[in-house]
Amino acid sequence: MTGLAVSLADIEAAAERIRSVAIETPLVESPALNKRLGLRVLLKLETLQRVGAFKFRGAYNRLVQLSDEEKKRGVVAFSSGNHAQGVALAAKLLGIPALIVMPADAPKVKADATAGYGAEVKFYDRLTESREKIAAAIAEERGAVVVPAFDDPHIIAGQGTAGLELVRQAEARGAKLDIVMTPCSGGGLLAGVATAVKALSPDTRLIGAEPEGYDDTKRSLVAGVRTPMTPTHRTLCDALETPCPGELTFPILQATVSDVAVVTDAEVAEAVRYAATVLKLVVEPGGSAGLAALLAGKVDTRGAGALGLVLSGGNIDPEQFAKILRREL
Amino acid sequence: MTGLAVSLADIEAAAERIRSVAIETPLVESPALNKRLGLRVLLKLETLQRVGAFKFRGAYNRLVQLSDEEKKRGVVAFSSGNHAQGVALAAKLLGIPALIVMPADAPKVKADATAGYGAEVKFYDRLTESREKIAAAIAEERGAVVVPAFDDPHIIAGQGTAGLELVRQAEARGAKLDIVMTPCSGGGLLAGVATAVKALSPDTRLIGAEPEGYDDTKRSLVAGVRTPMTPTHRTLCDALETPCPGELTFPILQATVSDVAVVTDAEVAEAVRYAATVLKLVVEPGGSAGLAALLAGKVDTRGAGALGLVLSGGNIDPEQFAKILRREL
Numbered sequence: 080m081t082g083l084a085v086s087l088a089d090i091e092a093a094a095e096r097i098r099s100v101a102i103e104t105p106l107v108e109s110p111a112l113n114k115r116l117g118l119r120v121l122l123k124l125e126t127l128q129r130v131g132a133f134k135f136r137g138a139y140n141r142l143v144q145l146s147d148e149e150k151k152r153g154v155v156a157f158s159s160g161n162h163a164q165g166v167a168l169a170a171k172l173l174g175i176p177a178l179i180v181m182p183a184d185a186p187k188v189k190a191d192a193t194a195g196y197g198a199e200v201k202f203y204d205r206l207t208e209s210r211e212k213i214a215a216a217i218a219e220e221r222g223a224v225v226v227p228a229f230d231d232p233h234i235i236a237g238q239g240t241a242g243l244e245l246v247r248q249a250e251a252r253g254a255k256l257d258i259v260m261t262p263c264s265g266g267g268l269l270a271g272v273a274t275a276v277k278a279l280s281p282d283t284r285l286i287g288a289e290p291e292g293y294d295d296t297k298r299s300l301v302a303g304v305r306t307p308m309t310p311t312h313r314t315l316c317d318a319l320e321t322p323c324p325g326e327l328t329f330p331i332l333q334a335t336v337s338d339v340a341v342v343t344d345a346e347v348a349e350a351v352r353y354a355a356t357v358l359k360l361v362v363e364p365g366g367s368a369g370l371a372a373l374l375a376g377k378v379d380t381r382g383a384g385a386l387g388l389v390l391s392g393g394n395i396d397p398e399q400f401a402k403i404l405r406r407e408l
Numbered sequence: 409m410t411g412l413a414v415s416l417a418d419i420e421a422a423a424e425r426i427r428s429v430a431i432e433t434p435l436v437e438s439p440a441l442n443k444r445l446g447l448r449v450l451l452k453l454e455t456l457q458r459v460g461a462f463k464f465r466g467a468y469n470r471l472v473q474l475s476d477e478e479k480k481r482g483v484v485a486f487s488s489g490n491h492a493q494g495v496a497l498a499a500k501l502l503g504i505p506a507l508i509v510m511p512a513d514a515p516k517v518k519a520d521a522t523a524g525y526g527a528e529v530k531f532y533d534r535l536t537e538s539r540e541k542i543a544a545a546i547a548e549e550r551g552a553v554v555v556p557a558f559d560d561p562h563i564i565a566g567q568g569t570a571g572l573e574l575v576r577q578a579e580a581r582g583a584k585l586d587i588v589m590t591p592c593s594g595g596g597l598l599a600g601v602a603t604a605v606k607a608l609s610p611d612t613r614l615i616g617a618e619p620e621g622y623d624d625t626k627r628s629l630v631a632g633v634r635t636p637m638t639p640t641h642r643t644l645c646d647a648l649e650t651p652c653p654g655e656l657t658f659p660i661l662q663a664t665v666s667d668v669a670v671v672t673d674a675e676v677a678e679a680v681r682y683a684a685t686v687l688k689l690v691v692e693p694g695g696s697a698g699l700a701a702l703l704a705g706k707v708d709t710r711g712a713g714a715l716g717l718v719l720s721g722g723n724i725d726p727e728q729f730a731k732i733l734r735r736e737l
Binding site: 102105107108109110126127129131188352355356358359360361362393397398400401402404405 | 685691727
C-alpha cells in the first residue's frame, strides 16, 4: 500500500492519542437481526461516541497534534454537523479557539450542539456559496488551521481507530469478520476503517453505503477516477451529502473497497425505524446507511459468517425522528 | 439474609443457565451525563437484552428448570408486556407451549411481539377482571405452570444476573459502585439486583424508582409491611403498574434497599427524551424511571463517585415515542 495517505501504524498512533478522551464504543449483536439476515452482524455503536458520531476520533487526533503556535491561532472547519461537533468538542478539550462553517440548513440539533461546545459558528448558503472558499478566507484572515472533514491523514487515521477496535472486539467474541461495512460520504470513515481492517484481516471484504443521488464514490470506483457529481436533490442522509470522494481517501478506497451499496431515502427511513424499534438504538439517517443496505437485500452476504457494521452516528433531529417513527417520512 | 427467597448462589446458578441464550448487555458511560450529574453513571443497557427488556433473564431461568412433564403441560403467565415477551421467547426456545394473559390495553408493540414469538395471547379487562384469577383458572384447566412476573425465586434470581454483570463490568472499568438504581414495580429486578450487589459490595446503596401514583414499594418500606394501593390513574410507565410489592420480593427489598425515588410522568418523558437525544438510546418510560429520578435531582448522590443505573427496557410504542419526542407528552 505504498503511497497511500494512511497506514496501520498511523491508526495505532491515533488510538494512543485519543485513548483518554474517546470512548471505546461497544460492539453488540442482535439475535433478531442475525436471524433476519442469516449471519452474525456485529454492530459497532459509534452512535455512543462523544458528540454522538465517530467524527470526534479524527478531530481529536488532528487537533492534539497541532503545535502550541497553531493551537493559539485556532482552527476552522466546514461541516454539515458531525465533524463540526467533533472539532468543537476536541477544540474545547484542548483549549483551542474554533470557528465552524456550517450550511444554514444544517440540522438544528447539530448547529446548537456545535455552539454549545463553545465554537463560533458561521452559516453559509449551501447552494450559492463555497464552503471551502469561505473557510480558506477565514483561515487566511486569522492564520487559523483548516481542519478538513475527511481529506487529511490524521483525520482518516483517527476514524480508522473505530476499525481497529472493531477487529479486536470481534476477535474477542470469536468472530472472524468476512465483511465490514460503513456509510460513505467523503470517505474518511470507510478509508480509515478499511486501512485498519485490511492490515489485520486481509481477506475481509470492505463495503461502503451511499445515498441515491450521492453515489459519487461508487461511480468514481467504477470509473477508476474521482468523479464529482452535481446533486439534483437532497437526501435524508444529511451527513452523507459530499458530492465527490476525497483526494486522499479515494486511492485508499480503490485499494481496499470491494463494493458500494446505494440506498434510497425510503430504505434509510426503514433502517432508522428498525434501529429504534428492534435494536433500541437511535441512529441518524446517514449513520444507518449500511443497515439500510443490508435490510434492503442490497449486500451479497452469501458465504459470510460474520459482518461488522459501523452505525456511524445518532445525531437525528427529534422532529425528523418523530416523523420517521410515524412513517411520515 | 436467612429466610430470604434468593441468594447470590441462586443468581450465579441462574447466570450459568442463561449464559448461552441471554445477552451480556453492555455497560456504557456518557461523558455528558457524568458531567451533568457530577459523578460516573454506568448505564446497564437491558434495553439491548433479548425481547428488549431484562425480563428474558428470569423467564428463561424459570422455564429451563421445568421438568419434562411440566414442559409438556405448558406455561401460563400474566403480564403487561415485557414479562409476556420474556416468557414467550423462552418458551419458544425451549419448545414449551405458552399462554400469556395480557391487559387489553397493553402496548400494541408488546402484544404483537408476544404473539410473534408463538405464544397464545388472551386479553382481559384490567379494570373489571382479575388477571391472577384468569391465569389460575387456565392453569388448572390445562395443568399448566403459572410463571409469575416477579414473585418466584427463579424469576428473581434470573433478574439478579443483571446485577452480577453490573458489578463485574463496573470493576473491570475501575469503578466502585457507591449506588445502584433500578426501576421498581413488583420488585423482581430490584430484589434480584440488590441481592447480587449487596453480596458482592455490601457498602453499595440500593435505590429503586417508581412512578407517582404507583409508589406502593416506597410506602410499604416506610410502613414496614406490604401495603397495596388502589391506583387512581394510569402512568406513562406501563411496565411499572403493579400496585403492591411481591410477597417474596418485599422482604428482600426491606433487607437491601435504602430508598425509593418517586417520579412524575413529566420527569419520565424528559428522561425518555434525554436518553434518545443525548444518550442515543431507546428506553421505554418504565425503563427510564431511574434516569428520570437522577435528572430531576431526586437522588442524593453527594459523596458518590460512581452509580450503576439499570435502563431496564426499550419496548416503547413508536407512536408514543414520537409524541414524547415532539413534547406532546
